[in-house]
Amino acid sequence: MKKFSIIALAALMISGSVFTSCEAAKNTNKTQRGAAIGAVGGAVIGGILGNNLGKGGNGALGAVLGGVVGGVAGGVIGNQMDKQAREIDNALPGADVVRVGEGIKLVLGENAVRFDTNKSTLTPTAKANLDKLVKVFNDYPDTDIVIYGYTDNTGTPEYNLKLSGERAASVKSYLSGKGLVSTRFQTTGMGIADPIATNDTPDGRSQNRRVEFAITANDKMVQDAQKQGN
Numbered sequence: 001m002k003k004f005s006i007i008a009l010a011a012l013m014i015s016g017s018v019f020t021s022c023e024a025a026k027n028t029n030k031t032q033r034g035a036a037i038g039a040v041g042g043a044v045i046g047g048i049l050g051n052n053l054g055k056g057g058n059g060a061l062g063a064v065l066g067g068v069v070g071g072v073a074g075g076v077i078g079n080q081m082d083k084q085a086r087e088i089d090n091a092l093p094g095a096d097v098v099r100v101g102e103g104i105k106l107v108l109g110e111n112a113v114r115f116d117t118n119k120s121t122l123t124p125t126a127k128a129n130l131d132k133l134v135k136v137f138n139d140y141p142d143t144d145i146v147i148y149g150y151t152d153n154t155g156t157p158e159y160n161l162k163l164s165g166e167r168a169a170s171v172k173s174y175l176s177g178k179g180l181v182s183t184r185f186q187t188t189g190m191g192i193a194d195p196i197a198t199n200d201t202p203d204g205r206s207q208n209r210r211v212e213f214a215i216t217a218n219d220k221m222v223q224d225a226q227k228q229g230n
Helices: 002-019 023-027 030-053 059-066 071-091 124-139 157-177 202-208 219-229
Strands: 096-100 103-108 143-150 185-191 211-217
Touching (some): 059 096, 059 211, 071 096, 071 103, 071 211, 071 219, 124 157, 157 185, 157 211
Antiparallel strands (some): 096 103, 103 211, 143 211
């Protein structure tokens, strides 16, 4: 989970520069330090990535960065998300797990969830990999999950927007069929937006045909974290 590690380290280095000049830091507990790391690191990460997200943010990363609670409660949520991110990474090594702010961005590319050309039906391999996520999602029920579907640029934008929505809906339907509460999930088709690779090569187009998850705290997790903070 290299991206998770790099972002966490950056936030730690930034927050360390704040705490070294503050004698009171000696008396802070782990959650309080985590809250500061999340606040400072999240602000810097948001600034770095904001130019690529545009106003309001796009896709899973925008959703994760947009749902910030902050303070000690944010530190409590961040600790829980750290654990969940590690479990996802262990369960599904082929996924791209990014822990940022108070949430998780999860990218399922062709190594995890593959769709046949012009199809929204999940392949046996895709189902097997989604099965690995079910236990983790069950163990962390107090999260909201938005599923984003993407395509390459082959075909018209209108067709791809529809196809991407159908692919996201297929993932939601499968996970719900495995016992996960369907109301936890929302789906959005992004079509050809936000490519992560060039569409000029077969390999690049394959990478762009993906599904992303934005995993954030639901109201119950936020309320519980605030109680712990108090």
